[in-house]
Amino acid sequence: MLPDHPTRRRAITILASAVAVAIAGPASPARADFEWRGTAMGADARILFSDIEPGCARGIATLVEAEIDRLENALSLFQSGSELCRLNRDGALAEPGGDLRRALALALQVADLTNGLFDPTVQALWEAHVDWFADKTHTGLPPQTVIADARWAVDWRGVRLEPDSIHLGDNQRLTLNGLGQGYVTDRVAELLAxxxxxxxxxDLGEMRAIAPRRDGSPWLIARRDADPLHLAEGALATSEGSGCVLGADGAAHHLFDPRSGRSAAHWRTITVHHRSAAVADALSTALSIASADEIQALLPRLSGTAIWATDPAGRHSYWAAGPRDGIVG
Structure with a gap:
């Protein structure tokens, strides 16, 4: 069972150094900062253009919206006719489109890289929790028997990505929500470039800067309860359990540990910087489930990645695997 719409909130927001003018707004100077607003993969979305001609920004809006619609038709869990929904319904999909194939291939690669901490088959756990909490007589977390039944379907190694088809294991369903927003962010950023x-x-749920502002200054990215980050290029993605809670008292959240079937509890937030928004998105999901020791052990595999974490007590941690390209200040 899925909710009617996603309820994810983000922990990082954009602090523009100049007031952005809405694309649909009144006449503007020859060059100015502009902001496009919309939705993508169920989240609020916006694109900041630094110091450009008004006509250029207005003209790109239709193209951006068409690209987002095209990608949602492949990857969305909230459009019943999407390729992903058809795959989940039928257990197999012939002749999948290139975007679903690329996104799923990346999901399986990150699953392998993180020893299964990232697993696109956790949809069964989401459905089990949503169904449990839909019964208002239930209090507390689902019992272990409910979790164990759902976990039978959770194993990324059961997914077969063939040259001309995709096949799921018995009773498996996929979610690409752990990297979908980042994937769409990358595609739109590359289209604009x-x-x-x-x-x-x-900023389509995750953030990617193609380059700094026209004057050379970085984009200032605010974080809750932490110093802001200065982003010149590359992507930032944040995962936090409070972004989507389940149960009347928030007993569970959407970041499930595939090993236990329960919501992860190591971190309040995890933010990851990587050149790719899809990779940053997937890693922020995976590392939300990892302990500090597990993150440290994974670092040799995470070249070009920076990680900021805040634990439930508000203590901050930082790890870097290679140079922090794109992060300044």
Whole structure:
């Protein structure tokens, strides 16, 4: 059972150094900062354009919206006719589109990289929790018998990505919510870059800067209960359990540990920087489930990644695997 709409909130927001003017707004100076707003993969979305001509920003809005719609038709769990929903319904999909294939291939790669901490088959755990809490007579967490039944379907190694088809294991369903917003962010950012837009920040649930602002200053990214980050290029993704809680008292949240079937409890928030928003998104999901020791052990596999974590007591941790390219200040 799925909710009618996602309720994810984000822990990082954009602090523009100048007031952004809505694309649909009144006439503007020859060059100015502009902001496009919309939705993508169920989350609020916006794109900041630094110091560009008004006509250029307005003209790109239709193209961006069409690209988001195209990608949602492949990856969304909230559109019943999407490729992903059809795959989950039928257990197999012939001739999948390139975006579903690429996103799923990345999901399986990150699953392997993180020893299964990231697992796109955890949809069964989500459904088990949602169904349990839908019964108002239930209090507390689902019992272990309910979790054990759902965990039979959780194993990324049961997914077969063939040259011309995708097949799921018995009773498996996929979710790409752990990297979908990042994947869409990458595709839209690359589309805009191909059109000649460089001094932009794309925020479609996760953030990616193609380049700094036109004056060379970085984009200032605020974080809850932590110092802001200065982003010149690359992507930032944040995962936090409080972004989508389950049960009247918030007894569980959406970041499930595939090993236990329960919501992860090591961290309040995890933020990851990587050149790819999809990879940053997937790693922020995976590392939310990992202990500090597990994160440390994974670092040799995470080249080019920076990680900021806040634990439930408000203590901050930081790890880096390689240079912090794109993060300044």
């Amino acid at each position: 191909a059109k000649g837009f460089t001094n932009i920040l794309v």
